[in-house]
Amino acid sequence: MADGGAPLSTAGHGGVDLISDLNDDVLREIITRLPLMEAARTAVLASRWRYLWRSDRLVLKDVDIHEPARDAVVPRVLADYPGHFRTVILADCRLASLDRELPAWPRLLVDKRTEELLLANRWVMDQPNPARLLPADILRCDSLQELTLDFWTFPSGTEVLLPRLRALAIVRIVISEQELECLIAASPVLESLRLTVNSSKHVRLRSKSLMCALVGLLKVEELTVVDTPLLARLFLFLSLPLNGVRIRIVCAPNLRVLGYLNTGTHELQIGDSVIRPDRMVSTSTVVPSVQILALTVNFGVFVEVKMLASFLRCFPNVDTLHIQSVLRGPSVTANEPSGDHHANFWREISPICCLRSHVKKMVIHNFRGDQNEFEFLKFVAMNAEELQSLLVASHKDILSSAVKVNETKDELQRLQFPTGISAVLRVSHKAATVWRLGKACILTIDDPFEC
Structure with a gap:
């Protein structure tokens, strides 16, 4: 009810109660879309609304509660709400x-059948001490379907039981390689997994149900996709230039x-074979299922250009290709071969299967108009027999000059x-797609690298 306004059920209709004619399911949906405090206030409208609010699965987002009341209200709601929890987001x-006011809060989340949970320990991130220990009860909440953990230490030796969990995101977690695999x-x-800036240097993906994995490579030294029969997309991000x-x-x-496979920082291994520049492919060094591929390359570094060709050979059935053009520091390119050397390489190279016979759509991101970029496009123009669309998305440097x-x-x-x-040049600058993580885990979006 707005201050000084009419009751929700009669406002704007001359006192006629239209909302009360709706069925309970619709009314519950209305209530769950309201901020917590507004949803609670609906209980004053009528006994029916009071019943609906107290019987529905609660949506608690701490950011919906104004400071300074937040630290007092959150434990009271967790303790006093009689129903189950649909969503609990403790981000701020x-x-x-909360520990002082309600020591049993982790157990309450389990007992009240929480389905979606986000726990972010942000108030201590800037302190030198390690992240606090994650309450073990959270890892035995068998009602959880979505779980996001930010800035915690994984409790070693804890039995984990998450039989309904479909989406997991762990961010800045101190966790060993074995604990992560367990x-x-x-x-x-589990269908969707996001790993970001965790302590594990070796990540092994082994899951019979996993369909989408987003892996931040900031601290990772090796990522191994071991046994993932349903994995449909692997999205790699946050790799430092020299990692x-x-x-x-x-x-x-x-x-x-x-994507994004980086020709300068990623060593690609398929099966037991490490992919090297100039190495020809065999049946054991290809991944024929990949149809949408995204690569990052510095066209000014000749070894990366050669690795680009080698990477492309490993994915013979790609029909949509994204290439992110990047620059390294001047020291990296100081002794590089001339543009003519690059041109000769593309003229003399043997055909690349995916470019010749399969790629229908290609997008070059952050295009600067350098000679070496054009040498690659000339190769594409001579060889891409199935290409139907080429979008060249300009770097902001091009936009600074009409000439x-x-x-x-x-x-x-x-x-x-x-x-x-x-070829179509897009001259309106848009953000690079490398960091569009929100799209990557939505499986209904066909191409997460799209502009």
């Missing part, structure tokens, strides 16, 4: 205060979307493709 409350194994219906990370694909027969924009457009127009298409 002081958990130390956590995944204890989630038999060396081995990406090993052992068994992922349904992997359809993969540069026109020069780039003219040079792109001179490219002649076997299918008769023309």
Whole structure:
């Protein structure tokens, strides 16, 4: 009820109660969409609303409760609410205060059948001490379907039981490689996994149910996809420019979307074979299921250009290709071969199967109009027999000069493709797709790298 306004059920209709004619399920849906304090106030409207609020599964988001009342209200709601919890998001409350006011809060989350839970220990992130220990009860909440943990230490030796968990995100967690593997194994219906800036240097993905994995490689030295029969997409992000990370694909027969593989920092291993520049592929060094591939390459570094060709050979059935053009520091490119050397490489290289016979759509992100970028596009123009769309998304440096924009457009127009298409230069700058994590885990979005 707004201050000074009419009751919710009669406002704007001359006193006629229309909302009360709705069935209980619709009314519950209305209540759950309200902020917590507003939902609680609906109980004053009528006894029916009071019953609905107290019988529905609670949605508690601490950010909906204004400071300074938050630290007092959260434990009271957790303790006093008589029903089950649909969603509990504790992202901005002081958990130390919650411990004092309600020591049994982790057990309450279990007993009240919480389905979606986010626990972020943000109030102590800037302190030098390690992240506090995660309450073990959380890992035995068998009603959980979605769980997000941020800045905790995993409790070693804890029995984990998460039989209904479908989505798991762990961020800045102190956890060993073995504990992480056991956590995944204890989630038999897990479909979506996000790992970001955790302490594990070696990550092994082994799951019969996992369909989508987003892995931040900031601290990871090796990522191994061991046995994931349903894995449809693997999204890699947050790799520092000088980090060396081995990406090993052992068994992922349904992997359809993969990226971003970085030609400068990622060592790709398929089965027992490490992919090297100039190495020809065999049946044991290809992943035929991948249809959407995203690569990051510095076209000014010749070894990365050669690795680009080698990576492309490993995915013969790609039909949508994204390439993120990046720059390294001047010291990396100081002694690089000339553009003519790059041109000779692309003229003399043997055909690449996916480019010749399968790629229908290609997007070049952060295009700067450098000669080496154009040498690659000339190779594509001569070989891409199935290409139907080429979008060149310009880097912001091009947009700063109308002359540069026109020069780039003219040079792109001179490219002649076997299918008769023309390259399209997008001159409105948009954010790079590398960091679009929100799209990556939505399986109904076909291409998470799309602009």
